[in-house]
Amino acid sequence: MDTAVFRAWIVSAAAVIEANRDHLTQLDAAIGDADHGVNLARGFAAVTAALDGPAETGAPATPGAVLTLTGSTLISKVGGASGPLYGVAFRRAGKALGAAETVDLPLLADALEAALAGVQQLGAAREGDKTMVDALAPATRAFGKAIAEGAPPDGALSALAEAAAAGAAGTVSMQARKGRASYLGPRSVGHEDPGAASTALILAALRDAATR
Amino acid sequence: MDTAVFRAWIVSAAAVIEANRDHLTQLDAAIGDADHGVNLARGFAAVTAALDGPAETGAPATPGAVLTLTGSTLISKVGGASGPLYGVAFRRAGKALGAAETVDLPLLADALEAALAGVQQLGAAREGDKTMVDALAPATRAFGKAIAEGAPPDGALSALAEAAAAGAAGTVSMQARKGRASYLGPRSVGHEDPGAASTALILAALRDAATR
C-alpha cells in the first residue's frame, strides 16, 4: 500500500464521517453532549485541506507523513475528548510507519498496535469501558490474527473492519466507565458509544481504500 | 335597598369574580398580561374579609360605608390598572350614597354616575377605547333611562346588567386605545376586554343581590 492508498483512506474517512455527522452527533446526544459528529467532521474537513500540504513543503510524501499530518491536524481542530485521542492514534501510527514508501500487512499491524497503545496511554480506558477502545482493540487483534493465519490483504482488512463494527455494536450493552457517558452511570447502558461507532467507520474506510 | 343588600352584592360579586378568575385571566392573556382575574380575585377576597370590619369599628353600617370600604380595599390589594380604577369607582359611589340607611333607585343611579365619572377622571378613557368604561357607561345610561321611564326596580336593574353585558360584548370589535391592549394596535381587535367583562359580572351581581 503506497502513499496514494493512505491519502485515499483519509479522504474517504473524511467523507464517511461527514456523511455520518448527524448520526454520530445523535449517538452523542443520548449519552454525551451532542457534538461528536460535529467535532470529527470539522477535524477531518481540516485534514483533507491540509493533505494538499502547505505551499512550502507540499503534500506529505510517505504513508507515515500522511497519518502524522492527519493526527496533528485532528489535535489542532477537533477538541473534545476525541480530538487528542484520534490525534495521538494517527500520529503514533504515522511514526510507526517511519519513512516507508509502501506498507505491507505486518507494518500496518504494527501501526494499529501503536495507535491503540497511544489511545490507552492517553485516555487510560480499557476494553469494556464503552469507548473507542472497544472498537479499536478487537479490530487490531483480529487483523493480527488474520495475518498470522496467512490471510490475503482483503481478508485481513475485512476482518479488521468487521471486528471494529462488532466491537462498536458491543458497546450498546456496556455501562460507561470513561468519558462523558460515565456520568450517566447505569443510564449509559443501551446506547452505542459514538467514538466506537466513528472508529468502526474510519477502519471500514481503510478496508475500502486498501482493497479498491 | 339596605346595608344587607349592598353587603350581599359585594359578597356575590367576589364569588362571581373568583368563579371567573381563570376566564378573566385568559381574556387578559390575549391582549394584556394575563393577570386581571388573579388581580381582582385577590382584591375581592380581601374585601370580603374586610367587610366583617376591624375589631374596633366593626362592620360598615351603611350602604355607603360598604362601598367605600370595598373601594379602599381594592386600591390596597389589587394593583395593576384595574385596582385604582375599580377602587375609585366604589369609593366615589360610596361617597355619593352618603350616610343613607337605605338606597332608592335614583340615589343608586347617582352613585353609578359618580363611579363612572371617577373612572374616567382617573383613567381618561372614553367610550370606544375598549375598557371597562365600555360596560360601565352604557349600563349607567340604561339604568337612568329605565328609571326615567318609571321601570320597577327589577326592570331597571335588569336593564343595567344587560347593557353592561352588551357593552362588554361590544368591546370585541374595538381597537384598544387605552390600557395594555392598546400596545397591540390592530391586533387588539377580536378579543373581549377583560375589564369590561369583569364590570359586566359585577353589575350582574348587583342585579341579583337587589332583586333577590
Added chain:
Amino acid sequence: MKKLINSADTVVTDALAGVAAAHPGLAVDVENKVILRAGGPKAGKVGLVSGGGSGHEPLHGGFVGYGMLDAACPGEVFTSPVPDQMLLATRAVNGGAGVLHVVKNYTGDVLNFQLAAELADDEDIEVASVIVNDDVAVEDSLYTAGRRGVGATVFVEKIAGALAEEGADLAAVAAVAREVNERSRSFGVALSPCITPAAGKPTFELDDSEIELGIGIHGEPGRHRGPMRPARELAAVALDAIAADIPLDGDLLVMVNGMGGTPLLELYVMYREVASYIGARGGHIARNLVGNYITSLEMQGFSVTVCGLTAELTRLWDAPVDTPALRWGR
C-alpha cells in the same frame, strides 16, 4: 408549567425573603413588599423610589443601593404594586429633600404611583415623578396609553441615582431623569412567550419559525408577528425602528438586554451586530451593557436600548454604583 417555586401565591414574597438573605446591604420588608437600602434615609439626599410588577428582575430591586435607587416596590408578577407599598417606601427614603418616583409608563404603574403621590402629599412629603416611555414599538399619542417604559428605566435609575448621591435637589434629579428618558429609545423582540406562575399557561403561542416584534416586558405579544431571522437582520429591525426616532450619532450608551431565557452567548452575538450597525452609521458606543437587566421571566428574546450621551450624562453613568445587579467604582 415547571418553575422553581413553592407556590404561585408565594413566589414574590419567597423571592423577597431570598433577596433579604442574600444581600446584607438591603433592608427588605417582606410582608409589605418594599426593598430599601440598609441604614435608613440619608439626610438631605433626594430619595429615589421605583417599582412595578415582579418578573423583570433584576429590575427594580437589583438596582437598590449606593448610587442608584433608595427603594423598590415589587408588585405581584406583571402587576403593578399598590399605593400602600409606594407610600411606605416614600416615607422610608425621605431624607427631607423630597422623593423622586421613577415610573414606567403603564396605566397600572402610573395610576398607583399617582394615588401614592397624593397620599404622600397629604403627609407633606415632596414628591416628583418621572414617567419612562422609551419603547418605539408603540407610537406616542395623546389619545392612547402612549409608549411603554422599558430599558431606559435602567439608565434613568442609574444616572438620576448618581446625581442624587451627589446631593443635587429634587428638581435637578427629576430633570436629569427626564433628560435621560427623552434621549433614550428601545425596541424588543421575543423568540418565545413566558408563563406567569398564576396563569400557568404561555402568554401566547409561537411556532418554531415565528417571532414577535415590538414586545414589551409583560409577556404580551408584540406589534407584529414575523419569521425568524439571523441576528444581523434582527439587530437591523430593532435599530431601524430606533433610528427613526432618535439620531444614532455621537456618543451613545447602548444596552443589549436579554428577556430572561436567552443565553449570554447569543446576547454577545446580538451586541456584535448592534455595534456594527451603529458603527456603520457613524455612531460611537461610549458605554454599554450586555446581559439580563429588565426581563420577562423566562422569555427568550432581546431588547436594544440606545441613549444619546452628553459629557455630564457620561460622568454620571461612570459614577460609583453598588447594587446587587450593577456595581462599579466601589
Added chain:
Amino acid sequence: MKKLINSADTVVTDALAGVAAAHPGLAVDVENKVILRAGGPKAGKVGLVSGGGSGHEPLHGGFVGYGMLDAACPGEVFTSPVPDQMLLATRAVNGGAGVLHVVKNYTGDVLNFQLAAELADDEDIEVASVIVNDDVAVEDSLYTAGRRGVGATVFVEKIAGALAEEGADLAAVAAVAREVNERSRSFGVALSPCITPAAGKPTFELDDSEIELGIGIHGEPGRHRGPMRPARELAAVALDAIAADIPLDGDLLVMVNGMGGTPLLELYVMYREVASYIGARGGHIARNLVGNYITSLEMQGFSVTVCGLTAELTRLWDAPVDTPALRWGR
C-alpha cells in the same frame, strides 16, 4: 430551534467579536479564540488560564480581568478547546512566574490542556494544573472519568486569581486553587433540556412533570429522572447530596446558580430555601452569589455550590475583582 445567531458555525466567533466590542478591558483574539486582559502579561505575576467549551457564559471569558483570570480559551459549544488555543494563551500570560491552568474535570478538557502543557514545557514555560471536580452527582473513582467540574470553578478562579494578583508564586496559587476545589461541592437540577446550535435538537426530552437530577453543564441528562417538586424539596435534594460529602457548618460560601433559562426571581426563591436549609443545620452563609455564572445555554434549572471558608479564603474572596461578570472593590 430559534437562536439569536447568524449561523451555527460562526456563533462562537461572532460572540467573541461581541465580547471584544463590549469590553475595552479585554484583548480578544477572535480568530484564534483566546480572551486576554488588555495590556499584556504582568511581569512576575503568575498567569491564570482557563478554558472549556462555549455555552457556559459568563464562564470563562466573563471572568477574565483584574483579580481573576488572565486568559480564557473558549471551544466550540460544549466542546473543549484545542491545545493550540491553550498554548497561545499560556505564552501570552506568562510574566515569568509561570502559568496555572484551571481545568474542569472532563476528559476532553483534561487531555487538551495536558497536551498544551507539554507544548508549553517544550518552550520552558512553567505550567501547573488544577483539576476542578466538585460535582457530587458523580461518584469519584479511579476507574471512571471521576467527578465533573462545575460551580466550584467560579470560586477557584476568583480566589486563586486574587492570590496571584498579590504576587504569590505558582506553587502557592496552585495550592489555594486545590484547597478551594477540595472544600467545594455542587449539585445541579434541570427543568428543561437545551439545544446546541450545531445539533439543533434538544439534548433530551422531558415532560411537564419531570426533571433531571444530578446534571452537569453540557445539556446531558442527569443521574436520575424524577417528578417536579417544590423549591423547598429541590433545595433539600441538592443539599442532602452535598452534605453527604462535606460538612455544612462554619462559614460557607454558597452559590445558587441558574442554568441559563431560569428567571432570577426563581433563583432568589431557591436561595431562600438553600439558606434556610443550611441555617437549620447550623451553617453560616458568610458570602453568596445568586445568578447565572456557569450555564448550559438556555437550559432551565439551577445548581448549588457550597465551599467551606477559612479566614484566608474569605479575605481572598473579598479582594477586589474587575471582570465583565464579577466586579467589586474597584
